[in-house]
Amino acid sequence: MNFCIFCGNKLMGNEVFCPKCGKRLDNIHIEVPVKKLIQDELKDIKKSSLNEEKEFVNEKNTLKDKTKNHIVKEIQNITRDSLIEDKEMSVLTDEQEKVEKLQNTTIEEKKDEFKDYIVKKGQNTVESTLNKKGSIQTSRDDKVSPFSNIKNDKPKNIDKVDNLMMDSSIKKSSDTGRLSTNTRIYLGKRLTGNKKIYWEYGNPQLPNKHMLVTGKSGQGKTYFLQTIMWELSKNKVSSLVIDYTDSYLNNELDDDFKKKMGKKLKEVIVYQEKLPINPFKIQKRFLPGLVLTETPEDMVDRIIEVLDFIFHLGIQQKSLARRIMLKGYKNNPTDYTLTQFKEQLLETNSGENVYSRMSVLLDRDPFTYQSSFDWSKVFNYEGTVTILQMVQYQRQIQNTMIEFLLWDLFYHSQTKKDGTIYPIFLDEIQNLNFSLT
Incomplete structure (x- = not known):
């Protein structure tokens, strides 16, 4: 089909002039298959559109599959984490139920169950030396004695704790032992509000049982500590007082305290009976799956460090x-004493200088060297208070005895894994050696 190139009029094919516009054609015609062109163009457009649609669908399906797989993996991860959390929460709930169950009873009613629970939890004993500082202040009514009015309140559930109870997120204490979780030590009342204050002594969330009492002379520190001893005694917890300031002599103690304690108050005059320990005893320390036994060198180094701290030896003297x-210990390991050490010093060149430094101790030798002494007789859960009275001894001798006593008690606590606690009362602890040695 031919068309005029000027007006587009349909032609027969052999016209010289266009019958419509009259312009000369000079046999110049356009053969344009319009319909076919349009159809082909529509087909191309449709084909292109179909291809694009197909590609879009493919991309959509691919994205959908990827999204689906990602969501499935996320759901699996969330489900797995949820199961783990549920399992942990289940274990935690079981443990909380056990603790709450133990809190709702007394040690007399569930003694065996509590003992099994503690053994399973691998409770360890508390360290014997104080290593943290705190400050507690209390007031005293001279007209009313706390020993006659204190009541041993023991609620079945302890949901709230006062200012001496630590946050529940703190790691559980490992020294509860045979102590009831309901054990509370009455401290006094708030100056405002008259609210009673307790030391939650048996609560397993208490990180330790250390206490520092400060105050000027005459403000009632010793009196306050007697009330603590009495509270411990009422809860069947035995304690030890190491008195080297004469503050706990019998005539210095509160009359009501002595009356309440009765036969449970025991006084040992060390000057008469000497200290029943052996500083030269080879000690052992028990670690998980391991027992560390001192060598003679270890033991001697431990003793020399104590003597150096107290008597300030020079490098050569040490x-x-x-x-x-x-040398003396290796020659006589079973019966070696400070007296023998003194004799060997005096027989050695330059040894007299060392002796002169420590003569106040070596001339008196305050130990009995009883390696078999059992601290379990002192910390017996019978509510006794034992006072080791070091009156009459010079201060350097007292400090030496205390250092060796605490070391001996520390190693004893390491051999006993029954959860026994060791409440020890010390005055003027700043005079003691707190180094790692």
Whole structure:
């Protein structure tokens, strides 16, 4: 089909002039298959559209599959985490139920169950030396004695704790032992509000049982500590007082305290009976799956460090003392004493200088060297208060005895894994050695 190139009029094919516009054609015609062109163009457009639609659908399906797989994996992860959390929460709930169950009874009613629970939890004993500081203040009514008015309140459930109870997120204490979780030590009342204050002594969430009492002379520190001892005694917890300030002599103690304690109050005059321990005893320390036994060198180093701290030995004096003590102990490991150490010093060149430094101790030798002494007789859960009275001894001797006593008690606590606690009362602890040695 031909068309005029000027007006587009349909032609027969052999016209010279266009019958419509009259312009000369000079046999110039356009053969344009319009319909076919349009159809082909529509087909191309449709085909292109179909291809694009197909690609879009493919991309959509691909994205959908990827999204589906991602969602499935996320759901699986969330489900797995949820199951783990549920399992942990289940275990935690079981443990909380056990603790709450133990809190709702007394040690007399569930003694065996509580003991099994503690053994399973691998409770360890508390360290014997104080290593943290705190401050507690209380007031005293001179007209009313706390020993005659204190009531041993023991609620079945302890949901709230006062200002001496730590946050529940703190790691559980490992020294509860045979102590009831309901054990509370009455401290006094608030100055405002008259609210009673307790030391939640048996609560397993208490991180430790250390206390520091400060105050000027005459403000009632010793009196306050007697009330603590009495509270511990009422809860069948035995304690030890190491008195080297004469503050706990019998005539210095509160009359009501002595009356309440009765035969449970025991006084040991060390000057008469001497200290029943052996500083030269080879000690053992029990770690998980391991027992560490001191060598003679370890033991001698421990003793020399204590003597150096108290008597301030020079470098050469310390070295000489160590050498003589180690040699003497190896020659007589079963019966070695400070008296023998003194004799060996005086028989050695330059040994007299070392002796002169420690003569106040070596001339008196306050130990009995009883390696078999059992601290369980002192910390017996019978509510006794034992006072080791160091009156009459010079201060350097007292400090030496305390250092060796605490070391001996510390190693004893390491051998006993029954959860026994060791409440120890010390005055003027700043005079003691808190180094790692």
